[in-house]
Amino acid sequence: MTLESLSYRDAGVDIDAGDELVERIKPFARKTLREGVLGGIGGFGALFEVPKRYREPVLVSGTDGVGTKLKLAFQLRRHDTIGIDLVAMSVNDILVQGAEPLFFLDYLACGKLDVGTAARVIKGIAEGCERAGCALIGGETAEMPGMYPEGEYDLAGFAVGVVEKSAIIDGSTIIPGDVLLGLRSSGAHSNGYSLVRKIIARSGADLAALFDGEQTLADAAMAPTRIYVKPLLALMQALPVKGMAHITGGGLTGNVPRILPDNVRAEIAQAAWQRPKLFDWLQQEGGVSDEEMHRVFNCGIGMVVVVAREDAPQAVKILNDAGEAALVIGSIKPRSEGEAQTTVV
Numbered sequence: 001m002t003l004e005s006l007s008y009r010d011a012g013v014d015i016d017a018g019d020e021l022v023e024r025i026k027p028f029a030r031k032t033l034r035e036g037v038l039g040g041i042g043g044f045g046a047l048f049e050v051p052k053r054y055r056e057p058v059l060v061s062g063t064d065g066v067g068t069k070l071k072l073a074f075q076l077r078r079h080d081t082i083g084i085d086l087v088a089m090s091v092n093d094i095l096v097q098g099a100e101p102l103f104f105l106d107y108l109a110c111g112k113l114d115v116g117t118a119a120r121v122i123k124g125i126a127e128g129c130e131r132a133g134c135a136l137i138g139g140e141t142a143e144m145p146g147m148y149p150e151g152e153y154d155l156a157g158f159a160v161g162v163v164e165k166s167a168i169i170d171g172s173t174i175i176p177g178d179v180l181l182g183l184r185s186s187g188a189h190s191n192g193y194s195l196v197r198k199i200i201a202r203s204g205a206d207l208a209a210l211f212d213g214e215q216t217l218a219d220a221a222m223a224p225t226r227i228y229v230k231p232l233l234a235l236m237q238a239l240p241v242k243g244m245a246h247i248t249g250g251g252l253t254g255n256v257p258r259i260l261p262d263n264v265r266a267e268i269a270q271a272a273w274q275r276p277k278l279f280d281w282l283q284q285e286g287g288v289s290d291e292e293m294h295r296v297f298n299c300g301i302g303m304v305v306v307v308a309r310e311d312a313p314q315a316v317k318i319l320n321d322a323g324e325a326a327l328v329i330g331s332i333k334p335r336s337e338g339e340a341q342t343t344v345v
Contacts, residue, residue: 012145017113021141024119028126032136036102039137046138048103048160056165060099063158064089068193072221074152079117081224082155083124084131085190088225089248090159091132094301095229096244096259098169098236099161101134110153113181121155124224132229134159167236171243171259171306174332178242179307179312180256180266182329183231184321185302187223187278191249192296196221199286203273212277220278228303231322235305247298254295256304257341260332266304266342268330275300294344301329302336 009015027144038047049058066085073082083106091101106125108118109177118141129136148154163169200221205211207218235241243259244270256266279299282288292297305326307315312328335341 003268011144012112013103014113015042017115018141018143021113021115021122022120025122025126028123029136032126032134034102034131034133034135037135037137046103046105047136048135049104050162052223053160054164057162058165058168060094060097060161060163061159062090062093063156064093065154065156066190068197069190069222069263070152070155071191071197072218076218076222078218078222079124080122080221081124083121083126084128084224084227085129086155086157087125087132087134087159088227089190090157091128091161091227091229092225092246092342093099093133093248094159095232096169096246096303097163098167099163100233101132101159101161101229102279103135103137104129105137105158106139107142107158108139109144109148111143111145111148111150113141113143114151114318118153121153125157128227130165131227131260133233134161136227137252169236169241172261173240174242174259174261174264174306176264176334177309178306178332179309179328180268180306180330180332181303181304181312181315181319181326182273182303183228183305184273184301184325185247185276185298186226187220187276188282189225189248189296191251191298195286195288195296196282196310199282199288203285205285211281217281220276226302228324231319231324232303234322235284235315235318239307239311239314241305241307245304247304248300248303251293251295251297252299252301252304252344253291253340253342259306260341263335264332264341265335267333268342268344270344272329273300273327290344304329306332
């Protein structure tokens with residue numbers, strides 16, 4: 001009996017498609033090159049030299065995905081900005097310790113590789129890297145037949161940055177009287193989407209219809225995560241930043257405590273800013289309590305920055321001049337035993 005000759009393509013893996021994708025994404029990656037990059041896309045490992053201006057460099061790393069926001073991307077067939085989300089979730093995380101993002105790597109896994117879709121995703125990743133000032137120096141595309149439903153994929157991202165050892169920001173200098181600055185978010189960013197999707201499904205809302213007179217529900221829900229790197233690096237060069245919290249899963253009340261010493265608490269004034277209409281709609285349609293909103297969503301504040309009270313006016317001006325919508329949203333107060341570390345009042 002003669003066995004039929006089988007190939008990898010017969011098993012569902014198209015090597016040629018993978019090679020085509022690599023060639024298509026090289027121009028995107030090339031646009032992100034910066035000092036320190038020693039090689040291009042395609043090698044077994046990516047080489048990067050820490051900039052020589054750092055005397056005592058400390059590397060800071062972060063990894064994340066975009067969660068079930070991907071489900072909306074599949075449903076709406078919007079693949080152009082989900083890569084920005086992927087970069088933002090990692091670079092904003094390492095930024096809060098004072099780190100300048102250096103490079104980024106991505107991992108895209110699918111059942112069957114659609115070169116066009118994958119190229120759109122990775123183009124978005126490259127755009128995110130440009131916004132963050134870091135290089136896209138490598139990644140992996142894994143075609144795994146039978147692992148994912150048709151037309152779906154998963155993403156993971158990995159960022160590495162560097163900070164001078166003496167300039168690490170860890171919140172240890174935060175004291176009562178300090179001021180909390182809030183930097184506006186572009187929407188729900190990449191957190192809470194299991195709840196977002198459940199509310200949308202239960203409401204029966206038309207994603208393509210205008211929901212606030214200005215944008216569709218789809219546009220509001222898929223707005224890419226804001227990348228705060230360049231304005232905050234400029235702020236750190238200009239004045240002492242005592243602490244920063246990236247408002248991701250856990251919302252305002254779950255993330256701000258991560259940077260606070262035990263003897264202080266943060267009091268945030270909800271009236272200090274106007275929430276994007278998306279959050280009003282989600283709360284109304286989902287019957288979500290205020291407490292749940294604050295521990296699931298960013299509610300319009302994507303980054304919280306702590307500075308001394310005397311530095312607050314200058315900090316707000318620097319951030320606003322850099323294109324951020326920054327404002328004072330609260331203050332640091334003494335904390336008694338048993339008190340919550342962050343409250344929204």
